[in-house]
Amino acid sequence: MSSSDIEQAEASVRAELGALRDSIDNIDAAVVHMLAERFKCTQRVGRLKADHDLPPADPARESRQIERLRGLAKDAKLDPAFAEKLLNFIIAEVIRHHEQIADGVPPGGRANAPGAH
Ligand SMILES: O=C(O)C(=O)C[C@]1(C(=O)O)C=C[C@@H](O)C=C1
Structure with missing residues (x-):
């Protein structure tokens, strides 16, 4: 459907x-704001892990998150496979x-690294 079809x-x-x-x-704006808050938390987790020599990934925690989110998705009549893919995408x-x-x-990238512009 093109814009002129809609007209x-x-x-x-x-x-x-x-x-x-x-x-x-409105929903897309809320998603962006919620993701921004989530990334603020995970940046702090990343700092904490780096300061204490902890590994970036925690597969056991991820398994629990996926199981929980799949359950929430089912209750909400959202495809659990989609919810799992979305969570994996964010966690990556x-x-x-x-x-x-x-x-x-x-933060913001390798600004002073060789090859950076
Ligand atoms: O909970 C952590 O340890 C995190 O680093 C956060 C997070 C997440 O985004 O939820 C990311 C990576 C880990 O593998 C597990 C979970």
Whole structure:
């Protein structure tokens, strides 16, 4: 469906689509804000782990998180496999951050590293 298809649709359909998209935009904003808060916590976890020579990843903790999230997803009628993929995607990024902290990479990237622009 292109934008012009939408322009041709009935006014009531356009109004309903607009209202639904407003809600989607609000939800997307909430997701971004919640993720930002989560990453603030995980940055502190990364610092703590680096300071105490703890490994970036904790697979046992991840298994518990996945089981818990799959259960929550089922209750919420969300595909548990999707919830698991999403959590794994987020955790992979967190582990990358933890590794950077342990390697002494400054927040925002390797600004002073050779080859950086
Ligand atoms: O709880 C930790 O130890 C974390 O580092 C946080 C976190 C997560 O993002 O939830 C990330 C990596 C670990 O493997 C497990 C969990």
